[in-house]
Amino acid sequence: MINFPNWLAGMAISLLLLGCSASEQSLATQGDWYQIGYRDGIAGHQQRSYQALHKLGAVQLADYDEGYDDGVTQYCNPDFAYQIGLSGQYYDGVCAGTPAGNRFRMEWQRGWDQYTSH
Template sequence: MKKLFALLILLAVPLVLAACTSMSPDECKVADWNRTGYTDGAAGEDQQSSLAAYASDCAKAGVRPDTTAYRAGWDAGIATYCTAATGWREGVEGRTWKEDACRGQRGDGAFSQALKDGLKVNKTNREIQSMDTKIQDLEQKLQKTQKDNERRSLRDQIRALDRQQASLRDVLRRQESLRP
Protein backbone atom coordinates (compact mmCIF):
# COMPACT_ATOMS: atom_id res chain seq x y z
CA MET A 1 0.00 0.00 0.00
CA LYS A 2 2.84 2.39 0.88
CA LYS A 3 4.54 1.66 -2.44
CA LEU A 4 1.34 2.41 -4.34
CA PHE A 5 0.93 5.67 -2.45
CA ALA A 6 4.54 6.66 -3.18
CA LEU A 7 4.05 5.82 -6.86
CA LEU A 8 0.91 7.96 -7.02
CA ILE A 9 2.77 10.87 -5.48
CA LEU A 10 5.62 10.50 -7.97
CA LEU A 11 3.13 10.47 -10.83
CA ALA A 12 1.27 13.49 -9.46
CA VAL A 13 4.33 15.75 -9.02
CA PRO A 14 4.83 16.44 -12.75
CA LEU A 15 1.12 17.18 -13.13
CA VAL A 16 1.21 19.66 -10.26
CA LEU A 17 4.34 21.30 -11.61
CA ALA A 18 2.82 21.50 -15.07
CA ALA A 19 -0.20 23.26 -13.62
CA CYS A 20 2.12 25.95 -12.25
CA THR A 21 3.46 26.98 -15.64
CA SER A 22 2.03 30.14 -17.05
CA MET A 23 2.08 28.99 -20.67
CA SER A 24 2.69 25.69 -22.42
CA PRO A 25 5.27 25.39 -25.22
CA ASP A 26 2.47 25.03 -27.78
CA GLU A 27 0.74 28.15 -26.42
CA CYS A 28 4.04 30.05 -26.62
CA LYS A 29 4.33 29.29 -30.34
CA VAL A 30 0.94 30.84 -31.16
CA ALA A 31 0.66 33.46 -28.42
CA ASP A 32 -0.93 36.81 -29.13
CA TRP A 33 1.33 38.79 -26.81
CA ASN A 34 -0.80 41.91 -26.96
CA ARG A 35 -3.89 39.95 -25.89
CA THR A 36 -1.90 38.08 -23.22
CA GLY A 37 -0.65 41.39 -21.82
CA TYR A 38 -4.14 42.85 -21.89
CA THR A 39 -5.57 39.85 -20.03
CA ASP A 40 -2.85 40.04 -17.39
CA GLY A 41 -3.25 43.79 -16.96
CA ALA A 42 -7.04 43.53 -16.72
CA ALA A 43 -6.53 40.96 -13.93
CA GLY A 44 -4.13 43.24 -12.04
CA GLU A 45 -1.19 40.91 -12.56
CA ASP A 46 2.33 42.26 -12.14
CA GLN A 47 3.83 43.02 -15.54
CA GLN A 48 7.44 42.18 -14.71
CA SER A 49 6.83 38.87 -12.94
CA SER A 50 4.35 37.74 -15.59
CA LEU A 51 6.78 38.51 -18.41
CA ALA A 52 9.57 36.70 -16.55
CA ALA A 53 7.36 33.62 -16.13
CA TYR A 54 6.43 33.65 -19.83
CA ALA A 55 10.07 34.07 -20.85
CA SER A 56 11.01 31.09 -18.69
CA ASP A 57 8.16 28.91 -19.95
CA CYS A 58 8.58 29.84 -23.60
CA ALA A 59 12.35 29.39 -23.61
CA LYS A 60 11.64 25.64 -23.51
CA ALA A 61 9.88 26.04 -26.86
CA GLY A 62 12.57 28.32 -28.28
CA VAL A 63 10.17 31.30 -28.24
CA ARG A 64 10.83 34.76 -26.84
CA PRO A 65 7.81 36.81 -25.78
CA ASP A 66 7.18 39.97 -27.78
CA THR A 67 7.69 42.31 -24.83
CA THR A 68 6.64 45.41 -26.78
CA ALA A 69 3.28 43.91 -27.74
CA TYR A 70 2.84 42.44 -24.25
CA ARG A 71 3.52 45.78 -22.56
CA ALA A 72 1.16 47.64 -24.88
CA GLY A 73 -1.58 45.14 -24.12
CA TRP A 74 -0.81 45.22 -20.40
CA ASP A 75 -0.99 49.02 -20.35
CA ALA A 76 -4.45 48.89 -21.91
CA GLY A 77 -5.56 46.10 -19.57
CA ILE A 78 -4.32 47.69 -16.36
CA ALA A 79 -6.29 50.82 -17.24
CA THR A 80 -9.47 48.73 -17.10
CA TYR A 81 -8.37 47.19 -13.80
CA CYS A 82 -7.36 50.39 -11.98
CA THR A 83 -10.86 51.64 -11.31
CA ALA A 84 -12.72 52.38 -8.11
CA ALA A 85 -15.19 49.58 -8.87
CA THR A 86 -12.38 47.01 -9.16
CA GLY A 87 -10.68 48.31 -6.02
CA TRP A 88 -13.96 47.96 -4.13
CA ARG A 89 -14.50 44.39 -5.38
CA GLU A 90 -10.96 43.34 -4.52
CA GLY A 91 -11.29 44.86 -1.05
CA VAL A 92 -14.66 43.29 -0.29
CA GLU A 93 -13.18 39.93 -1.32
CA GLY A 94 -10.20 40.55 1.00
CA ARG A 95 -7.51 40.62 -1.67
CA THR A 96 -4.99 42.78 0.14
CA TRP A 97 -2.10 41.66 -2.09
CA LYS A 98 -3.62 43.64 -4.96
CA GLU A 99 -2.89 46.91 -3.15
CA ASP A 100 0.18 47.70 -5.28
CA ALA A 101 -1.33 46.64 -8.61
CA CYS A 102 -2.20 50.19 -9.63
CA ARG A 103 0.64 52.11 -8.03
CA GLY A 104 1.75 54.76 -10.51
CA GLN A 105 -1.13 54.05 -12.89
CA ARG A 106 -3.92 56.41 -13.86
CA GLY A 107 -6.78 55.77 -11.44
CA ASP A 108 -4.38 54.80 -8.63
CA GLY A 109 -6.00 57.09 -6.03
CA ALA A 110 -9.57 55.99 -6.71
CA PHE A 111 -8.57 52.33 -6.81
CA SER A 112 -6.60 52.57 -3.55
CA GLN A 113 -9.36 54.39 -1.68
CA ALA A 114 -12.04 51.99 -2.90
CA LEU A 115 -9.79 49.04 -1.98
CA LYS A 116 -9.40 50.40 1.57
CA ASP A 117 -13.15 50.96 1.86
CA GLY A 118 -13.84 47.47 0.54
CA LEU A 119 -11.36 45.95 3.00
CA LYS A 120 -13.29 47.61 5.83
CA VAL A 121 -16.47 45.93 4.56
CA ASN A 122 -14.63 42.61 4.42
CA LYS A 123 -13.42 43.00 8.01
CA THR A 124 -16.88 43.94 9.28
CA ASN A 125 -18.44 40.97 7.48
CA ARG A 126 -15.88 38.64 9.07
CA GLU A 127 -16.64 40.08 12.51
CA ILE A 128 -20.38 39.53 11.97
CA GLN A 129 -19.73 35.94 10.86
CA SER A 130 -17.53 35.34 13.89
CA MET A 131 -20.32 36.55 16.16
CA ASP A 132 -22.77 34.27 14.35
CA THR A 133 -20.54 31.34 15.20
CA LYS A 134 -20.31 32.41 18.85
CA ILE A 135 -24.09 32.81 19.05
CA GLN A 136 -24.63 29.35 17.57
CA ASP A 137 -22.21 27.85 20.09
CA LEU A 138 -23.99 29.58 22.96
CA GLU A 139 -27.39 28.46 21.68
CA GLN A 140 -26.17 24.85 21.60
CA LYS A 141 -24.94 25.18 25.17
CA LEU A 142 -28.28 26.72 26.13
CA GLN A 143 -30.16 23.72 24.75
CA LYS A 144 -28.00 21.31 26.72
CA THR A 145 -27.90 22.99 30.11
CA GLN A 146 -30.56 22.49 32.77
CA LYS A 147 -29.32 24.97 35.38
CA ASP A 148 -31.33 28.20 35.52
CA ASN A 149 -28.37 30.42 36.39
CA GLU A 150 -26.35 29.03 33.44
CA ARG A 151 -29.33 29.45 31.10
CA ARG A 152 -29.77 33.06 32.25
CA SER A 153 -26.05 33.76 31.73
CA LEU A 154 -26.08 32.20 28.25
CA ARG A 155 -29.17 34.21 27.25
CA ASP A 156 -27.48 37.41 28.46
CA GLN A 157 -24.38 36.60 26.41
CA ILE A 158 -26.50 35.90 23.33
CA ARG A 159 -28.38 39.20 23.76
CA ALA A 160 -25.10 41.09 24.13
CA LEU A 161 -23.74 39.52 20.94
CA ASP A 162 -27.02 40.30 19.15
CA ARG A 163 -26.66 43.98 20.15
CA GLN A 164 -23.05 44.02 18.95
CA GLN A 165 -24.10 42.45 15.66
CA ALA A 166 -26.86 45.03 15.19
CA SER A 167 -24.28 47.75 15.73
CA LEU A 168 -21.92 46.12 13.23
CA ARG A 169 -24.72 45.85 10.68
CA ASP A 170 -25.25 49.61 11.01
CA VAL A 171 -21.52 50.13 10.45
CA LEU A 172 -21.68 47.79 7.46
CA ARG A 173 -24.55 49.77 5.91
CA ARG A 174 -22.54 52.97 6.24
CA GLN A 175 -19.46 51.29 4.79
CA GLU A 176 -21.43 49.87 1.87
CA SER A 177 -22.82 53.33 1.10
CA LEU A 178 -19.27 54.23 0.03
CA ARG A 179 -19.43 51.72 -2.83
CA PRO A 180 -18.38 53.43 -6.07
Protein backbone atom coordinates in the same frame (compact mmCIF):
# COMPACT_ATOMS: atom_id res chain seq x y z
CA MET B 1 -34.87 42.98 -18.35
CA ILE B 2 -31.95 44.06 -16.17
CA ASN B 3 -30.21 47.22 -17.34
CA PHE B 4 -26.44 46.97 -16.67
CA PRO B 5 -24.13 49.93 -17.22
CA ASN B 6 -21.86 49.43 -20.26
CA TRP B 7 -18.68 49.31 -18.15
CA LEU B 8 -20.14 46.56 -15.96
CA ALA B 9 -21.15 44.49 -18.96
CA GLY B 10 -17.69 44.97 -20.49
CA MET B 11 -15.94 43.84 -17.31
CA ALA B 12 -18.21 40.80 -16.97
CA ILE B 13 -17.54 39.78 -20.57
CA SER B 14 -13.78 40.24 -20.09
CA LEU B 15 -13.78 38.04 -17.00
CA LEU B 16 -15.84 35.35 -18.72
CA LEU B 17 -13.48 35.34 -21.68
CA LEU B 18 -10.50 34.97 -19.39
CA GLY B 19 -12.07 31.90 -17.82
CA CYS B 20 -12.93 30.26 -21.14
CA SER B 21 -9.89 31.08 -23.20
CA ALA B 22 -6.72 29.21 -23.97
CA SER B 23 -4.06 28.39 -21.41
CA GLU B 24 -1.08 30.64 -20.94
CA GLN B 25 1.26 28.12 -22.51
CA SER B 26 -0.91 27.72 -25.60
CA LEU B 27 -1.13 31.52 -25.94
CA ALA B 28 2.67 31.71 -25.82
CA THR B 29 2.93 28.92 -28.40
CA GLN B 30 0.52 30.86 -30.64
CA GLY B 31 2.56 34.02 -30.09
CA ASP B 32 -0.33 35.87 -28.44
CA TRP B 33 1.78 37.83 -25.96
CA TYR B 34 -0.73 40.69 -25.97
CA GLN B 35 -3.34 38.39 -24.39
CA ILE B 36 -0.89 37.11 -21.77
CA GLY B 37 -0.09 40.69 -20.79
CA TYR B 38 -3.75 41.67 -20.81
CA ARG B 39 -4.62 38.79 -18.48
CA ASP B 40 -1.92 39.83 -16.03
CA GLY B 41 -3.06 43.45 -16.10
CA ILE B 42 -6.81 42.87 -15.81
CA ALA B 43 -6.16 40.54 -12.87
CA GLY B 44 -4.18 43.25 -11.06
CA HIS B 45 -0.91 41.29 -11.09
CA GLN B 46 2.50 42.92 -11.23
CA GLN B 47 4.13 42.96 -14.64
CA ARG B 48 6.30 39.88 -15.22
CA SER B 49 10.01 40.05 -15.87
CA TYR B 50 11.47 39.13 -19.22
CA GLN B 51 13.03 36.04 -17.63
CA ALA B 52 9.65 34.83 -16.32
CA LEU B 53 8.03 35.38 -19.72
CA HIS B 54 10.91 33.72 -21.56
CA LYS B 55 10.13 30.47 -19.71
CA LEU B 56 6.89 30.34 -21.73
CA GLY B 57 8.58 30.78 -25.10
CA ALA B 58 9.94 33.34 -27.56
CA VAL B 59 8.77 36.54 -25.90
CA GLN B 60 7.32 39.45 -27.85
CA LEU B 61 7.88 41.96 -25.06
CA ALA B 62 6.29 44.94 -26.82
CA ASP B 63 3.07 42.93 -27.35
CA TYR B 64 3.06 41.77 -23.72
CA ASP B 65 3.63 45.34 -22.49
CA GLU B 66 0.81 46.71 -24.66
CA GLY B 67 -1.60 44.04 -23.40
CA TYR B 68 -0.53 44.57 -19.81
CA ASP B 69 -1.07 48.33 -20.05
CA ASP B 70 -4.53 47.83 -21.55
CA GLY B 71 -5.45 45.33 -18.82
CA VAL B 72 -4.20 47.57 -16.01
CA THR B 73 -6.14 50.49 -17.46
CA GLN B 74 -9.35 48.47 -17.16
CA TYR B 75 -8.45 46.99 -13.76
CA CYS B 76 -7.65 50.41 -12.26
CA ASN B 77 -11.16 51.74 -12.77
CA PRO B 78 -12.06 53.04 -9.28
CA ASP B 79 -15.70 52.07 -9.91
CA PHE B 80 -14.62 48.42 -9.48
CA ALA B 81 -12.18 48.90 -6.62
CA TYR B 82 -14.65 48.58 -3.74
CA GLN B 83 -15.97 45.27 -5.11
CA ILE B 84 -12.44 43.96 -5.65
CA GLY B 85 -11.58 44.68 -2.00
CA LEU B 86 -14.91 43.35 -0.76
CA SER B 87 -14.31 40.08 -2.64
CA GLY B 88 -11.05 39.56 -0.74
CA GLN B 89 -8.71 40.10 -3.69
CA TYR B 90 -5.47 41.59 -2.46
CA TYR B 91 -4.36 44.78 -4.19
CA ASP B 92 -0.74 44.68 -5.30
CA GLY B 93 -0.29 48.39 -6.04
CA VAL B 94 -0.48 48.18 -9.84
CA CYS B 95 -2.61 51.35 -10.05
CA ALA B 96 -0.06 53.57 -8.30
CA GLY B 97 0.91 56.39 -10.61
CA THR B 98 -2.21 56.13 -12.76
CA PRO B 99 -4.61 59.08 -12.91
CA ALA B 100 -7.18 57.34 -10.70
CA GLY B 101 -4.63 55.40 -8.62
CA ASN B 102 -5.29 57.12 -5.30
CA ARG B 103 -9.06 56.89 -5.65
CA PHE B 104 -8.75 53.21 -6.65
CA ARG B 105 -6.63 52.45 -3.58
CA MET B 106 -9.04 54.24 -1.23
CA GLU B 107 -12.08 52.47 -2.66
CA TRP B 108 -10.28 49.11 -2.58
CA GLN B 109 -9.26 49.74 1.05
CA ARG B 110 -12.86 50.51 1.98
CA GLY B 111 -13.98 47.17 0.51
CA TRP B 112 -11.00 45.31 2.00
CA ASP B 113 -11.73 46.70 5.45
CA GLN B 114 -15.28 45.46 5.22
CA TYR B 115 -14.11 42.07 3.93
CA THR B 116 -11.62 41.60 6.78
CA SER B 117 -14.04 42.73 9.47
CA HIS B 118 -16.30 39.72 8.94
